[in-house]
Amino acid sequence: MRTAETRAVFFDVDFTLIYPGPTFRGEGYRVFCARYGIEVDASRFSPAVAAAAPLLDRPEADPYADEIFIVYTRRIIEGMGGTGPNLDACAKEIYREWAACQHFELYDDVPDVLRELARAGLRIGLISNSHRCLASFQSHFELQGLITATVSSSEHGFMKPHPSIFSAALQLVNVEPAQAVMVGDSLRHDVEGAMRAGMRGVLLHRGDSPTPGAEELGVPVIRSLRELLHLVIE
Numbered sequence: 001m002r003t004a005e006t007r008a009v010f011f012d013v014d015f016t017l018i019y020p021g022p023t024f025r026g027e028g029y030r031v032f033c034a035r036y037g038i039e040v041d042a043s044r045f046s047p048a049v050a051a052a053a054p055l056l057d058r059p060e061a062d063p064y065a066d067e068i069f070i071v072y073t074r075r076i077i078e079g080m081g082g083t084g085p086n087l088d089a090c091a092k093e094i095y096r097e098w099a100a101c102q103h104f105e106l107y108d109d110v111p112d113v114l115r116e117l118a119r120a121g122l123r124i125g126l127i128s129n130s131h132r133c134l135a136s137f138q139s140h141f142e143l144q145g146l147i148t149a150t151v152s153s154s155e156h157g158f159m160k161p162h163p164s165i166f167s168a169a170l171q172l173v174n175v176e177p178a179q180a181v182m183v184g185d186s187l188r189h190d191v192e193g194a195m196r197a198g199m200r201g202v203l204l205h206r207g208d209s210p211t212p213g214a215e216e217l218g219v220p221v222i223r224s225l226r227e228l229l230h231l232v233i234e
Helices: 026-035 042-056 066-079 087-098 110-119 134-140 163-173 187-196 225-232
Strands: 008-011 018-020 104-106 123-128 149-152 180-184 200-204
Touching: 008 163, 026 042, 026 066, 026 087, 042 066, 066 087, 110 123, 110 225, 123 134, 123 163, 134 149, 149 163, 163 180, 163 187, 180 187, 180 225, 187 200, 200 225
Parallel strands: 008 123, 008 180, 123 149, 180 200
Antiparallel strands: 018 104
């Protein structure tokens, strides 16, 4: 994948660089819900998330809207058995708290890989579909000085895989699409979206399960960010 023209590497943020801590797992949801008088079964969290996930696969022409994620969160609560008049209020609080960096943990491989990329002279960017402040993200996880540019869909107006969010990121680092690589955990949002914008894509899949569609697209699949280094650094 590494060519003489490669000048920038962009990363998705959630589930690529960071992952939710206990606040956003089953027991954390149960605590949120309890404050609103809603009873849920924490053991049903994972299947509830899987059942709600299709709500996020919206037409790319749809603009970013808080309501998309509030409805998604409400569906998770309902999937855990939650009912009652306070569902929306609880879902809104969970959505607001998702933006707070203290609820998340950095994958162990992230700091070293970003430093290696920066030392190699590559520009590093972040493209995120969340409403998290990406400046605060860098400060909280002590990544200042490594990131050249950031674009969040809440500020940009459209979410990945809309091509405009990738184009906006490329403009910020002043590189052509063919000179850039996008790394993320979503084949549709991160990899396919970037490829349609003229970039190259790498799918990060930290688990051992299959990755349907990746082989057909001919994109590299890595299980750790450390595997990215030999793809983009000569």
